[in-house]
Amino acid sequence: MTCDVTPWPAHGGQAAPLLARYGLPPDHPVTDFSANLNPLGPPVWVPARLAAAAEGLSRYPAPDYRAAREAIAREAGVAAEQVLLTNGGAEAIFLVAAAHAGGRAVIVQPTFTEYARACRAFGIAVDDLSLAPPDFSLDPERLGASLAPDTLLFLCRPNNPTGTLVPRETVQRLLTQAAMHDCRVVVDEAFIDFVTSPEESLAPLLARFDNLILLRSLTKLYALPGLRLGYLLASESLVRQLQVGQPPWSVNHLAAELVAPLLADSAFLARTRQWLADEQPRLQAGLAGAGLEVIPSRANFFLVRPAMEPESMTGQSLKPMTQEPGTGRRGGHSGALFERLLRFGILARHTHGFPGLDGGWLRLALRDRDANARLLAALDEGGVR
Numbered sequence: 001m002t003c004d005v006t007p008w009p010a011h012g013g014q015a016a017p018l019l020a021r022y023g024l025p026p027d028h029p030v031t032d033f034s035a036n037l038n039p040l041g042p043p044v045w046v047p048a049r050l051a052a053a054a055e056g057l058s059r060y061p062a063p064d065y066r067a068a069r070e071a072i073a074r075e076a077g078v079a080a081e082q083v084l085l086t087n088g089g090a091e092a093i094f095l096v097a098a099a100h101a102g103g104r105a106v107i108v109q110p111t112f113t114e115y116a117r118a119c120r121a122f123g124i125a126v127d128d129l130s131l132a133p134p135d136f137s138l139d140p141e142r143l144g145a146s147l148a149p150d151t152l153l154f155l156c157r158p159n160n161p162t163g164t165l166v167p168r169e170t171v172q173r174l175l176t177q178a179a180m181h182d183c184r185v186v187v188d189e190a191f192i193d194f195v196t197s198p199e200e201s202l203a204p205l206l207a208r209f210d211n212l213i214l215l216r217s218l219t220k221l222y223a224l225p226g227l228r229l230g231y232l233l234a235s236e237s238l239v240r241q242l243q244v245g246q247p248p249w250s251v252n253h254l255a256a257e258l259v260a261p262l263l264a265d266s267a268f269l270a271r272t273r274q275w276l277a278d279e280q281p282r283l284q285a286g287l288a289g290a291g292l293e294v295i296p297s298r299a300n301f302f303l304v305r306p307a308m309e310p311e312s313m314t315g316q317s318l319k320p321m322t323q324e325p326g327t328g329r330r331g332g333h334s335g336a337l338f339e340r341l342l343r344f345g346i347l348a349r350h351t352h353g354f355p356g357l358d359g360g361w362l363r364l365a366l367r368d369r370d371a372n373a374r375l376l377a378a379l380d381e382g383g384v385r
């Protein structure tokens, strides 16, 4: 039974409203596949480090966060003046929008919904450039043609929720085209640490393109979304311009203190990459084997939908209990799968609110081997095969 009064939550990691939506009790046990957080994190030393840093809570943080910015600058190979520490990647998105209030933007869709929300908040007129299945690939010519003078372009790589990665050479071409139109290109790399090929990093392009703004998040890799920690990289003058809209002491002392030790923990990064290299192909094969269309991902999550039309599936259980408006037959089918998984204790990320996906797909985070096996077992028991 569905309950249409409970709205779809705007982000992952929110079991309560979804349990309510399907009439399940608040203590219904769920494994969360809806938030894209590293299951290996946070690093074990984090609580002790936070406890040690607590004595600094009685002072204001140093307003320029020099030590944290220098650590990021060393890591990215840029000057500390090119780094702005932010209250999560989310604040960085809103600072960029604030600096372009009243302007025009192009958002490459489907993607993280906060770019559109930030644009709305600052009166920015938005055109969507929609990518389509089966590969959601970006045609740089088409995108280049959509760039009117002074447009802000939002691109996410690897992209949430598709997991696709626009190649570095393509971004480079876009930056050249964008520079000719005085356009700035915002590339959100919140999930870039999960991409194992270092040649994909865009940070070296900052030396050549002063219209590039790179957004980063420390909350995904280190599984610290409650801490609120991110940063942006851009030219020195652009950083100064973006900083104008930032409230003083926006990043709290505990978060700022963690930056250098987090970035120095190369063993944690190596373990994460090993986990990803092991689990990504295994889960992709398992999901495909369970009858799902899986978009090949360069990140720590997969976008999926039932590969077959409902009548060709085995088992009555996959018939949608309620057809979601605007989602078509396969969309309704994904809705039914979402519900069945939830009843089996698996919380997927719905895709209502992502333009072009509109609930017809589900996003599943990669978790540790046991949890991934539970997901595949639930798909099996749920009659997907």
Ligand SMILES: Cc1ncc(COP(=O)(O)O)c(C=O)c1O
Binding pocket: 087, 088, 089, 090, 091, 112, 156, 160, 188, 190, 191, 216, 217, 218, 219, 220, 225, 228, 229, 230
């Ligand atoms: C693509 C993308 N960028 C930025 C963010 C915001 O992350 P943060 O927790 O650093 O604010 C998210 C969070 O889901 C995201 O998916």
